[in-house]
Amino acid sequence: MAEAKPKPQDVLDQLTYQPPRTDWMDTPVEIRKGMYCYASNPKSVATLGLPNARPWNPLEDDWKLPENWQQIVHEGFKERLERFRSFKVFMDICVRCGACADKCHYFIGTGDPKNMPVLRAELLRSVYRNDFSRMGKILGKLNGARPMTINVLKEWWYYLFQCSECRRCSLFCPYGIDTAEITIMGRELLNLLGLNIDWIATPVSNCYMNGNHLGIQPHAFKDMLDFFVDDIEEKTGVRVKPKFMKKGADILFITPSGDVFADPGTYTAMGYLMLFHYLEEKYGLDVTWSTYASEGGNFGFFTSHETMKRLNSKMYAEAKRLKVKWILGGECGHMWRVINQYMDTMNGPADFLDVPVNPITGTRFEQAKSNKMVHITEFTADLIRNGKLDLDQSRNDYLKVTYHDSCNPSRGMGLFDEPRYVIQNVCNHFYEMPPNTIREQTFCCGSGSGLNAGENMELRLAGGLPRGNAVKHVQDSYGVNMLATICAIDRAVLPTLVDYWAPGVQVTGVHEMVANALNLPGQNERSTNLRGEEIEELKAQAEGDADE
Numbered sequence: 278m279a280e281a282k283p284k285p286q287d288v289l290d291q292l293t294y295q296p297p298r299t300d301w302m303d304t305p306v307e308i309r310k311g312m313y314c315y316a317s318n319p320k321s322v323a324t325l326g327l328p329n330a331r332p333w334n335p336l337e338d339d340w341k342l343p344e345n346w347q348q349i350v351h352e353g354f355k356e357r358l359e360r361f362r363s364f365k366v367f368m369d370i371c372v373r374c375g376a377c378a379d380k381c382h383y384f385i386g387t388g389d390p391k392n393m394p395v396l397r398a399e400l401l402r403s404v405y406r407n408d409f410s411r412m413g414k415i416l417g418k419l420n421g422a423r424p425m426t427i428n429v430l431k432e433w434w435y436y437l438f439q440c441s442e443c444r445r446c447s448l449f450c451p452y453g454i455d456t457a458e459i460t461i462m463g464r465e466l467l468n469l470l471g472l473n474i475d476w477i478a479t480p481v482s483n484c485y486m487n488g489n490h491l492g493i494q495p496h497a498f499k500d501m502l503d504f505f506v507d508d509i510e511e512k513t514g515v516r517v518k519p520k521f522m523k524k525g526a527d528i529l530f531i532t533p534s535g536d537v538f539a540d541p542g543t544y545t546a547m548g549y550l551m552l553f554h555y556l557e558e559k560y561g562l563d564v565t566w567s568t569y570a571s572e573g574g575n576f577g578f579f580t581s582h583e584t585m586k587r588l589n590s591k592m593y594a595e596a597k598r599l600k601v602k603w604i605l606g607g608e609c610g611h612m613w614r615v616i617n618q619y620m621d622t623m624n625g626p627a628d629f630l631d632v633p634v635n636p637i638t639g640t641r642f643e644q645a646k647s648n649k650m651v652h653i654t655e656f657t658a659d660l661i662r663n664g665k666l667d668l669d670q671s672r673n674d675y676l677k678v679t680y681h682d683s684c685n686p687s688r689g690m691g692l693f694d695e696p697r698y699v700i701q702n703v704c705n706h707f708y709e710m711p712p713n714t715i716r717e718q719t720f721c722c723g724s725g726s727g728l729n730a731g732e733n734m735e736l737r738l739a740g741g742l743p744r745g746n747a748v749k750h751v752q753d754s755y756g757v758n759m760l761a762t763i764c765a766i767d768r769a770v771l772p773t774l775v776d777y778w779a780p781g782v783q784v785t786g787v788h789e790m791v792a793n794a795l796n797l798p799g800q801n802e803r804s805t806n807l808r809g810e811e812i813e814e815l816k817a818q819a820e821g822d823a824d825e
């Protein structure tokens with residue numbers, strides 16, 4: 278059950294940024310309700326064949342670990358130091374300059390020093406020094422070394438699941454140390470002992486067994502899209518005809534399942550359906566969906582490299598089976614970090630697919646020549662730039678839009694301009710948040726990397742403070758009423774966050790706005806948007822708000 282939310286002013290009042298009186302190593306971890314996610318369900322852990330599946334509770338003293346747990350961690354640490362050169366370098370080169378210290382949204386929102394990236398990494402580094410460095414072995418605590426104990430392990434678990442692996446801190450480190458990579462390694466080590474959180478373990482297990490994080494069976498996935506087809510017809514008078522598992526289609530489309538099952542992402546999914554219908558009617562574009570590769574997201578990424586690889590492989594296996602030319606990906610966050618940062622050396626290169634070419638414009642997507650996957654905002658931006666879409670921006674005139682750069686597509690793949698280009702071609706009113714909160718420096722939604730559970734709401738709202746504050750700024754300055762984003766987790770979590778820090782602002786995907794502006798051949802007069810709201814009423818309301 279979700280924990281009660283603290284009041285915004287209470288969160289702000291408790292932010293003193295006063296460090297505790299004791300040295301960080303001597304300050305014991307306190308696992309506090311509202312700040313952590315429930316322990317992994319043993320059934321999910323067992324399904325994935327991961328070790329030590331058993332019920333356990335983070336609030337109890339006994340975490341039911343294997344007897345030789347210290348040896349397992351030591352050997353796992355050693356193996357990863359040998360296998361991942363970057364991990365070894367990151368353990369050695371931090372000079373503790375503190376440039377990253379105030380860059381983490383969880384530190385900004387909680388004031389807890391162990392949420393400073395440098396100290397989060399130090400949780401592992403201290404054990405690294407003790408176990409693997411000569412100076413650490415000789416000098417011990419004087420060298421910042423400490424042995425692995427049950428309290429250290431609990432501290433790892435608590436704080437490694439208070440990092441959303443967003444990589445903002447790495448941007449400010451003069452040595453390029455990527456604390457997210459350290460968190461990823463730490464979580465891998467925890468998984469060797471069966472210490473995952475359930476909000477990650479169960480979606481990964483669902484995806485492994487049923488093709489998507491929500492565990493939706495193929496017929497239910499198709500039913501949901503059929504429901505959207507009816508809804509689109511009701512609102513536009515046009516019946517779109519999505520294709521499923523079509524062998525020999527030009528393009529396989531894969532999106533996060535969150536968009537198919539959770540508002541407001543569902544309106545973005547309707548937007549994809551309308552765009553594909555338009556392109557098929559006008560230009561004969563042949564796109565297929567799949568109920569097998571029915572998940573673009575990859576919670577395996579938050580567990581271990583091995584589970585990430587397993588979940589990623591189904592997308593390419595399906596593209597191979599269907600003999601499509603290339604893959605078009607929906608508005609997802611970590612799907613793109615996995616594709617751009619890991620796919621090639623994990624399951625690639627995907628030589629059996631073509632280098633993506635937009636069959637309508639002839640544009641060759643050189644950036645995707647290895648992973649063969651194009652982001653839908655790149656695709657739509659290309660269509661708009663080549664004059665291929667019939668758009669009526671005025672249907673979105675009641676919107677004052679700002680754009681949240683989702684951490685993974687922005688810092689992970691450099692996708693900054695295409696979403697903005699699309700938004701500015703389908704909406705007349707666009708406003709940027711302050712420069713130190715967008716593009717490379719964007720702030721996390723506070724719920725990434727599998728931390729979007731209900732029971733850790735206090736952590737999520739505190740971690741979302743910098744983003745919420747920036748939204749509030751453009752709401753107060755320009756009357757912004759819509760926050761657009763290209764990540765399904767963002768679309769799921771930002772409504773709660775902005776309702777808390779900037780009430781009155783709503784959340785949308787970019788392709789919901791595209792579809793609201795798109796003129797479909799044979800459409801009725803469009804009096805409502807995809808949410809079924811009367812457009813003229815919304816415009817009158819927006820004008821009234823502006824007059825006030």
Ligand code: SF4
Pocket residue numbers: 380381382383392393394397439440441442443444445446447456457460
């Ligand atoms: S990766 Fe993001 S959440 Fe993790 S320590 Fe760095 S800034 Fe904080």
Ligand code: SF4
Pocket residue numbers: 370371372373374375376377378394395449450451452453454
């Ligand atoms: S900025 Fe880099 S070198 Fe400085 S404390 Fe942070 S991780 Fe260490």
